[in-house]
Amino acid sequence: MNSLEQQELRLKNQQAVIGIFGLGYVGLPLALRFAETGSRVLGFDIDPHKVEQLNSGQSYIERLTPDLILQAQAKGFSATTDFARSSEVDALVICVPTPLNQHREPDLSFVINTLEAMLPHLREGQILSLESTTWPGTTEEIILPRLQKRGLIPGKNFALVYSPEREDPGNPNYSTKDIPKVLGGITDACTRLGIELYRHAIAQMVPVSSPRTAEMTKLLENIHRAVNIGLVNEMKIVADKMGINIHEVIQAAATKPFGFVPYTPGPGLGGHCIPIDPFYLTWKAREYGINTRFIELAGEINHYMPRWVVQKVADALNEQGKAIKGSRILILGLAYKKNIDDTRESPAVEIMDLLQEKGADIAYSDPHVPAFPRKRYYHFDLQSVELNADSIASYDCIVIATDHDGFDYALLQQQARLIVDTRGRLPQGANNVVPA
Numbered sequence: 032m033n034s035l036e037q038q039e040l041r042l043k044n045q046q047a048v049i050g051i052f053g054l055g056y057v058g059l060p061l062a063l064r065f066a067e068t069g070s071r072v073l074g075f076d077i078d079p080h081k082v083e084q085l086n087s088g089q090s091y092i093e094r095l096t097p098d099l100i101l102q103a104q105a106k107g108f109s110a111t112t113d114f115a116r117s118s119e120v121d122a123l124v125i126c127v128p129t130p131l132n133q134h135r136e137p138d139l140s141f142v143i144n145t146l147e148a149m150l151p152h153l154r155e156g157q158i159l160s161l162e163s164t165t166w167p168g169t170t171e172e173i174i175l176p177r178l179q180k181r182g183l184i185p186g187k188n189f190a191l192v193y194s195p196e197r198e199d200p201g202n203p204n205y206s207t208k209d210i211p212k213v214l215g216g217i218t219d220a221c222t223r224l225g226i227e228l229y230r231h232a233i234a235q236m237v238p239v240s241s242p243r244t245a246e247m248t249k250l251l252e253n254i255h256r257a258v259n260i261g262l263v264n265e266m267k268i269v270a271d272k273m274g275i276n277i278h279e280v281i282q283a284a285a286t287k288p289f290g291f292v293p294y295t296p297g298p299g300l301g302g303h304c305i306p307i308d309p310f311y312l313t314w315k316a317r318e319y320g321i322n323t324r325f326i327e328l329a330g331e332i333n334h335y336m337p338r339w340v341v342q343k344v345a346d347a348l349n350e351q352g353k354a355i356k357g358s359r360i361l362i363l364g365l366a367y368k369k370n371i372d373d374t375r376e377s378p379a380v381e382i383m384d385l386l387q388e389k390g391a392d393i394a395y396s397d398p399h400v401p402a403f404p405r406k407r408y409y410h411f412d413l414q415s416v417e418l419n420a421d422s423i424a425s426y427d428c429i430v431i432a433t434d435h436d437g438f439d440y441a442l443l444q445q446q447a448r449l450i451v452d453t454r455g456r457l458p459q460g461a462n463n464v465v466p467a
Contacts, residue, residue: 299378301367364433
């Protein structure tokens with residue numbers, strides 16, 4: 032029995048040790064799910080504070096409670112910053128960020144740095160699965176050559192697959208185990224081992240012919256959303272100029288039982304996937320001489336939306352004889368969508384930055400985000416403001432950037448001087464509410 036056959040047996044019998052690299056909004060839920068099914072899990076992260084929190088039974092993601100961490104620890108879960116321990120695990124699952132750089136080009140530094148840190152400690156018989164969203168060809172062009180240089184040949188003495196993450200933070204209907212898992216291996220043997228790796232933790236496996244197919248599948252899913260959100264955001268701008276309530280239009284159109292899927296406009300795109308993933312494909316497509324105009328147009332519209340909101344704030348304040356400069360403005364909701372604590376790529380943050388550039392005195396309120404988190408390009412030394420009648424009335428303008436259900440909208444409408452509503456949460460037509 033060769034090393035891959037031995038590994039397949041270990042995976043089948045749930046004797047394999049699972050290594051999760053990157054313990055964020057994707058990696059940590061996956062680690063806890065593997066632990067829940069009885070696998071021993073070792074989590075890797077470069078942030079010693081995260082590792083310390085997890086090993087002491089604490090959580091830094093709101094929906095993953097300390098009880099869940101403790102339950103996983105009871106089944107053998109632990110975390111480390113020591114990548115030399117890569118040799119201890121049978122499966123290596125990479126769940127690190129793939130952001131864009133300042134030129135809106137793919138930044139694979141987290142993937143490459145993770146791979147380089149584990150490479151000296153890899154051994155025959157292991158399986159490596161990349162889950163980070165990326166351009167088609169990454170697994171074969173970036174990861175495969177580095178493995179081959181160390182004598183690790185997928186399909187012979189090692190297994191390599193791509194299986195994109197599909198997490199949807201805050202979705203009550205689909206947890207990690209419920210979302211079908213797309214997976215493509217370098218060889219048929221790799222695909223077979225990949226299925227064995229995930230099948231105890233995920234209800235449905237969706238094998239495809241290659242890593243490139245799996246990589247493109249993930250991009251199509253998110254580009255589909257980005258393009259349709261771009262369309263409805265453009266429709267919002269047109270409707271606003273015509274004095275039409277776009278939310279009423281969407282509700283009416285959604286009554287058609289076929290051929291229409293409702294998308295909701297907002298202040299821009301947020302989360303780690305939808306604002307970023309389309310640009311991974313547009314960048315790679317240029318290598319093939321293809322100009323992805325449709326995708327790029329949607330990106331332009333969505334990227335413009337925070338500026339649209341700021342202009343609406345300026346116009347609304349102007350109607351009251353005020354300028355943005357010197358005005359006290361409260362951003363309501365810092366997370367990128369309601370009822371979660373995830374602020375990655377949140378348009379609320381860019382709105383704050385744009386308003387502050389124009390001289391506004393900025394504050395924010397978000398019950399899910401008590402303090403402004405560390406970010407690559409933005410920093411505000413702010414804590415979440417508690418909402419009450421006095422605090423609400425003290426601001427010149429309140430911008431509803433994220434419509435958390437926990438906000439008291441009746442109190443807001445009663446006490447606020449001016450509300451710019453980017454989510455259509457409040458009835459239009461009120462004297463102090465401006466749609467944006």
